Amino acid sequence: xxxxxxxxxxxxxxxxxxKTxxxKTxKKKxxxxxxxxxxxxxxxxxxxxxxxxxxxxxxxSSIAIGAIKLPESQPRRYFDPNKxxxxxxxIKELGIxxxxxxxxxxxxxxxxxxxxRRFKAAQMAGLTxxxxxVRDMDDAITHKVRLVENLxxxxxxxxxxxxxxxxxxxxxxxxxxxxxxxxxNRMRNVCDRHKDEENEVRHNVMxxxxxxxxxELFASLGKMGWDSFVKNxxxxxxxxxxxxxxxxxxxxxxxxxxxxAKVKDEKKRQDLIxxxxxxxxxxxQINERVKAANQVAAPVHPLKERYKIALPRLQxxxxxxxxxxxxxxxxxxxxxxxxxxx
Numbered sequence: 012x013x014x015x016x017x018x019x020x021x022x023x024x025x026x027x028x029x030k031t032x033x034x035k036t037x038k039k040k041x042x043x044x045x046x047x048x049x050x051x052x053x054x055x056x057x058x059x060x061x062x063x064x065x066x067x068x069x070x071x072s073s074i075a076i077g078a079i080k081l082p083e084s085q086p087r088r089y090f091d092p093n094k095x096x097x098x099x100x101x102i103k104e105l106g107i108x109x110x111x112x113x114x115x116x117x118x119x120x121x122x123x124x125x126x127x128r129r130f131k132a133a134q135m136a137g138l139t140x141x142x143x144x145v146r147d148m149d150d151a152i153t154h155k156v157r158l159v160e161n162l163x164x165x166x167x168x169x170x171x172x173x174x175x176x177x178x179x180x181x182x183x184x185x186x187x188x189x190x191x192x193x194x195x196n197r198m199r200n201v202c203d204r205h206k207d208e209e210n211e212v213r214h215n216v217m218x219x220x221x222x223x224x225x226x227e228l229f230a231s232l233g234k235m236g237w238d239s240f241v242k243n244x245x246x247x248x249x250x251x252x253x254x255x256x257x258x259x260x261x262x263x264x265x266x267x268x269x270x271x272a273k274v275k276d277e278k279k280r281q282d283l284i285x286x287x288x289x290x291x292x293x294x295x296q297i298n299e300r301v302k303a304a305n306q307v308a309a310p311v312h313p314l315k316e317r318y319k320i321a322l323p324r325l326q327x328x329x330x331x332x333x334x335x336x337x338x339x340x341x342x343x344x345x346x347x348x349x350x351x352x353x
């Protein structure tokens with residue numbers, strides 16, 4: 012009942028029409044194309060991106076949406092509700108133009124491998140069936156495909172991208188995330204110490220195997236160098252949780268997030284996050300407010316504080332009407348005047 016049913020030749024016609032239309036559309040309206048330059052090399056043999064044909068694929072087909080199960084863990088952590096709603100309207104009107112990638116499960120069920128955003132939007136749109144590509148993959152390849160697919164997203168925020176690249180590195184190096192971060196920092200330290208020396212000398216200081224894997228992966232991603240990643244992206248993981256939440260939800264840019272994180276007082280920082288989002292503050296405006304929030308008033312000397320409190324009380328006191336107290340007061344005033352004149 013949930014088995015795939017082959018589509019008719021209309022798909023071929025639709026694809027041809029879509030290609031013709033795409034060539035005439037503006038760059039803004041064109042479908043998103045990956046910035047990853049070496050995806051196939053990243054994934055390894057037997058694993059290809061979801062939109063790349065594979066000899067092991069079942070023909071593109073439609074299956075009941077209820078037969079698709081979400082995995083227990085997905086690289087994606089946040090979906091913008093407004094963008095998801097817009098996509099659901101588009102799917103209602105045009106359908107899903109790019110099939111989801113799934114792998115078979117027992118009892119005619121399937122596990123979603125790539126396309127979670129389209130899947131959720133299809134659910135919102137009330138679709139009962141969705142187009143899919145069925146591909147047999149083991150757990151390791153499936154996780155790697157999900158990570159790479161996630162890194163190809165057009166709306167990927169810097170925090171998600173940072174976490175995705177680290178997970179991909181951990182898989183490539185077969186180690187933990189903490190070890191990956193530690194090794195990247197060591198690479199940066201070595202390069203800083205030997206910055207005036209040849210690359211070969213620096214490589215001799217570090218493990219060549221791990222270094223080569225890291226350099227090749229960043230070259231394949233085509234987004235940034237590993238050294239830029241260490242300098243500009245790893246610090247995002249140490250941001251306060253309230254800043255991380257705003258960054259993950261796409262409410263603030265990462266340059267602004269790093270600036271806001273400099274506010275030490277939690278209440279002031281949260282207030283600044285809200286204002287920055289509501290008023291769309293520029294980075295310059297945020298930096299000014301960060302400076303003001305971190306300004307500490309000069310401490311008041313305790314004797315000055317006592318004097319400020321005592322003076323109004325003295326003026327209102329009945330000491331002026333008491334001859335004995337007047338003499339004591341006169342003596343004190345003489346002592347104060349002498350201290351001031353020294």
